[in-house]
Amino acid sequence: MKDAVFGPVPSRRLGLSLGVDVIPLKTCSYSCVYCQIGRTLRPTIERKVYIEPEPILQAVKEAMRRGPKPDYVTFSGSGEPTLNSALGEMIRGIKRITEIPVAVITNGSLLWMEEVRRDLSEADLIMPSLDAASEGVFRRINRPASGLEIERIIEGLRRFCEEFDGEIWLEIMLVEGVNTSAEELERLREIALSLKLDRIQLNTVVRPPAERWVRVVPEARMEEIRRLFGPRAEVIASYSGRAPKIYGAVEANILNMLRRRPCTVGEISDSLGIPIGEVADRLKSMLRREIVQKIEHGGKTYFSPRG
Numbered sequence: 001m002k003d004a005v006f007g008p009v010p011s012r013r014l015g016l017s018l019g020v021d022v023i024p025l026k027t028c029s030y031s032c033v034y035c036q037i038g039r040t041l042r043p044t045i046e047r048k049v050y051i052e053p054e055p056i057l058q059a060v061k062e063a064m065r066r067g068p069k070p071d072y073v074t075f076s077g078s079g080e081p082t083l084n085s086a087l088g089e090m091i092r093g094i095k096r097i098t099e100i101p102v103a104v105i106t107n108g109s110l111l112w113m114e115e116v117r118r119d120l121s122e123a124d125l126i127m128p129s130l131d132a133a134s135e136g137v138f139r140r141i142n143r144p145a146s147g148l149e150i151e152r153i154i155e156g157l158r159r160f161c162e163e164f165d166g167e168i169w170l171e172i173m174l175v176e177g178v179n180t181s182a183e184e185l186e187r188l189r190e191i192a193l194s195l196k197l198d199r200i201q202l203n204t205v206v207r208p209p210a211e212r213w214v215r216v217v218p219e220a221r222m223e224e225i226r227r228l229f230g231p232r233a234e235v236i237a238s239y240s241g242r243a244p245k246i247y248g249a250v251e252a253n254i255l256n257m258l259r260r261r262p263c264t265v266g267e268i269s270d271s272l273g274i275p276i277g278e279v280a281d282r283l284k285s286m287l288r289r290e291i292v293q294k295i296e297h298g299g300k301t302y303f304s305p306r307g
Helices: 053-066 087-097 114-120 135-141 150-163 182-194 219-229 250-258 265-272 276-288
Strands: 005-011 015-020 072-075 102-106 125-128 167-174 199-204 233-235 292-297 300-305
Touching (some): 005 053, 005 250, 005 265, 015 053, 072 087, 087 114, 125 150, 135 150, 167 182, 182 219, 199 219, 219 233, 250 276, 250 300, 265 276
Parallel strands (some): 199 233
Antiparallel strands (some): 005 015
């Protein structure tokens, strides 16, 4: 379970985060057009034990012993974590290991299921997404698995917000020309303002997306939208926090990071605590050996695994 528990790495929203990935790569209830790890290979809403709890808990214990101490233990990664039916058991197990708060980043698509809400109930912070308010936009931007409808998802989110005692930060991913019409934004605003939320976090496509036609929302427009959503809303900025020195096989650490999201040289350097020149040299070598590839996006050069 070494690869399933990764970091700690700096997170834009969570400071220093120890990541826990409990779903096989690209197994998700959505296949979002903006997804940074590409199209979903296994679209599903079937909950089952994709990864057993015990190896995950042992890996978290080892990460805590090794250090550095994270600000959050975060369920996220390469698929939708609520698909794992052992999620609640894992959260409870981590709470027995450490007092560090547990966060779950979820697309929110399964919150209409009572057992999913129950599994999430013992976490400290839930970070669900809602990118659409209408069925047509929902199908265009999130490309859901069979059996999902936007009204059901919104109702599930509403029920969860009423029941949950911890913090809820709602993320809305904005794609220019898809969910940025005045009508869709007004619907999203009405829904968000009616929910018991601690934060409304507005995001746009800052990393290479699954589909090349996906466009970023300009910064000035993002600020206009933030004002529309009121005082709880914020535009998510670049990640912040301290960067620990992480030792070990440099190439293995770089590749493990790139499997979860495309990164720039600077992001790899900051996250792994490795001098930027050394990262650049390693990436050149990995490019020559066709281990990684370059992706140009938004005026920046990102790297991702080849194949």
